[in-house]
Amino acid sequence: MKADLLALALVVGGCTWAFRYLPTRLDLSDQPPAGLRARFLAATGPAAIATLAAASLLPMVSARLAETLPLIAGLMGVVAIFGWRRSVVLATLGGAAIYGVACALV
Template identity: 70%
Template sequence: MDGSLLMLALIVGGCNWAFRFLPTKLDLSGQAPEGVLARFLAATGPAAIATLFVASVLPMVSGDWAKMAPLGAGVLAVVAVFAWRRSVVQATLAGAAVYGAVFALV
């Protein structure tokens, strides 16, 4: 294994740990609810989810529409079910089911 890859993994892992652990240990009782730190911490979760989504989807994106059909159908199912039911669990299950069904058909 390359030393720079190991160093990068340790740095990213340490930052990930800090973003998850430190907000639970910081005393934020004196902070204003609409302060800069509160807004930063509130934005960290959605930003992490968006980053993981892009990192997961990017290798699947290609010029072949037949190979991208399951991905597109699954993403549309997740968005549609979440907009309809406001349930992350149901949206995730629907997206997985639609992705699997379209993958089996294509």
């Protein structure tokens, strides 16, 4: 392995660790709920989920509809179930089930 790749992996790994670990150790009891730090920490969860979703879904997007159909069906299932029940757990499980069924049918 090249030294520059190893150094990059260590720096990114260290920053990822710090980004996940340090907010759990901050004492936010004296911070106003609408303060800058509280808003930043509240936005990190959705931003992380959106980043992981984009990184996971982009390789699956293709020009052929038959290959993209299970992805579309699963995403529509997640959105529909979340809109119906307002439950992230049910939406995730339902979307995964719909995706699996669509893969089996295609």
